[in-house]
Amino acid sequence: MEGSAGTLLSLLLRLLLTSSPGAPGHSPGLVARITDKGLEYVAKEGLVGLQRKLHGIALPDFTGDFRISHLGRVRYEFHSLDISSCELLGSALTPLPGQGLSLAISDSSIGVHGKWKVRKSFVKLDGSFDVWVKDITTSVNLLLGSEPSGRPTVTVSSCSSHISDVEVDVSGDLGWLLNLFHSQIESRFQEVLESKICEKIQNSVTSDLQPYLQTLPVTTEMDSLASIDYSLMQAPRVTDQVLDVMFKGEIFNHNHRSPVPFGAPVMSLPEECNRMVYFAISDYVFNTASLVYQEAGYLNFSITDDMIPPESPIRLTTKSFRPFIPRATNVSAVLTFNITKITGFLKPGKVHMELKESKVGVFNVEVLEALLNVHILNSLYPKVNDKLAKGLPLPLLKHIRLYDLVLQIHKDFLFLGANVQYTKV
Numbered sequence: 001m002e003g004s005a006g007t008l009l010s011l012l013l014r015l016l017l018t019s020s021p022g023a024p025g026h027s028p029g030l031v032a033r034i035t036d037k038g039l040e041y042v043a044k045e046g047l048v049g050l051q052r053k054l055h056g057i058a059l060p061d062f063t064g065d066f067r068i069s070h071l072g073r074v075r076y077e078f079h080s081l082d083i084s085s086c087e088l089l090g091s092a093l094t095p096l097p098g099q100g101l102s103l104a105i106s107d108s109s110i111g112v113h114g115k116w117k118v119r120k121s122f123v124k125l126d127g128s129f130d131v132w133v134k135d136i137t138t139s140v141n142l143l144l145g146s147e148p149s150g151r152p153t154v155t156v157s158s159c160s161s162h163i164s165d166v167e168v169d170v171s172g173d174l175g176w177l178l179n180l181f182h183s184q185i186e187s188r189f190q191e192v193l194e195s196k197i198c199e200k201i202q203n204s205v206t207s208d209l210q211p212y213l214q215t216l217p218v219t220t221e222m223d224s225l226a227s228i229d230y231s232l233m234q235a236p237r238v239t240d241q242v243l244d245v246m247f248k249g250e251i252f253n254h255n256h257r258s259p260v261p262f263g264a265p266v267m268s269l270p271e272e273c274n275r276m277v278y279f280a281i282s283d284y285v286f287n288t289a290s291l292v293y294q295e296a297g298y299l300n301f302s303i304t305d306d307m308i309p310p311e312s313p314i315r316l317t318t319k320s321f322r323p324f325i326p327r328a329t330n331v332s333a334v335l336t337f338n339i340t341k342i343t344g345f346l347k348p349g350k351v352h353m354e355l356k357e358s359k360v361g362v363f364n365v366e367v368l369e370a371l372l373n374v375h376i377l378n379s380l381y382p383k384v385n386d387k388l389a390k391g392l393p394l395p396l397l398k399h400i401r402l403y404d405l406v407l408q409i410h411k412d413f414l415f416l417g418a419n420v421q422y423t424k425v
Contacts, residue, residue, distance in 0.1 A: 028248065031246055046209075057196050064076055074118055084112060111132055149218060152236060154213060163194055265283065403420075
């Protein structure tokens with residue numbers, strides 16, 4: 001009898017979850033939204049890293065020649081070029097609807113120090129030089145996508161760099177002579193640096209940014225039973241104002257994954273922009289957790305007569321249910337219940353799950369309601385909540401910390417807002 005009741009309740013649970021309104025089946029269980037404030041912070045942090053990268057630009061040696069009266073053509077060479085200073089003072093990261101992001105870098109300058117030498121027949125002269133490259137503007141378009149594993153991808157779809165001002169100061173015995181040809185020398189430096197800046201940005205996106213995006217978890221283990229699937233359902237969606245990343249958000253038994261018989265509801269996210277990032281966590285996430293723990297037996301429980309205090313006037317025997325079962329004899333009865341709802345609450349850095357109410361029972365006897373509530377609250381809930389105490393890990397990139405958290409409760413989803421700090425290593 002007890003086994004049949006358990007089977008019935010399992011079917012009822014699936015029916016309840018499957019028939020939830022607004023469950024199309026292809027909506028994300030969790031959406032991470034990056035606002036303009038978040039993009040501003042990303043641009044600021046990215047500028048610091050890019051500035052370090054530009055310091056490491058390897059500039060090639062280059063040569064040229066010029067004509068001197070009575071001497072003929074003199075050949076020169078600039079070599080041992082090093083970036084002595086690099087300042088990127090302005091940046092903006094804005095959405096590029098339907099594609100990705102546009103990065104604009106302005107008010108930038110680069111200083112270069114190197115050596116020169118001049119050769120004419122058997123005469124060799126050398127010295128040093130300094131170059132100041134000012135008013136550099138760079139525009140980069142980043143294409144966002146997703147790979148089959150469910151992780152995001154980023155590539156450079158276009159890059160252009162323009163230098164408005166180059167000044168060369170040449171020292172040494174013939175420095176004054178080389179300075180006469182500064183326009184030719186400066187144009188060469190401008191050409192080399194403009195191409196090298198975009199080359200370095202391309203390399204930085206490929207070797208640094210893309211691997212960093214790979215630190216976004218696809219699956220995360222919650223406990224010994226359950227894991228959560230954070231694979232991307234599609235490429236990040238970019239509009240005029242925000243960047244949305246859609247995650248599957250499905251909790252599953254990592255020892256035996258079964259298809260989920262219901263879908264996630266469509267979430268209508270509020271237009272909040274006070275925080276850098278927002279997470280919309282659908283009921284789907286908590287319902288899949290309910291299913292996993294219910295199938296594993298954590299949400300099933302039975303109450304027998306020996307659990308009822310001796311002083312209680314109500315006994316859990318078939319005699320108590322004689323109005324419902326006229327021919328019942330006075331033997332012990334068993335009530336079997338399922339918990340079918342897990343709701344979320346907030347702790348810093350994570351959304352935690354907690355059992356807060358129960359649905360679905362074999363019997364619905366009002367006189368026992370208080371007794372059942374006492375048992376649920378004092379016996380069952382603590383045990384199950386111990387399983388869920390570790391909380392729901394949010395899909396965060398490595399070295400990212402959330403602070404200034406706020407939580408809103410909406411129909412079918414929780415809406416968590418936070419500011420972001422990149423903890424440099």
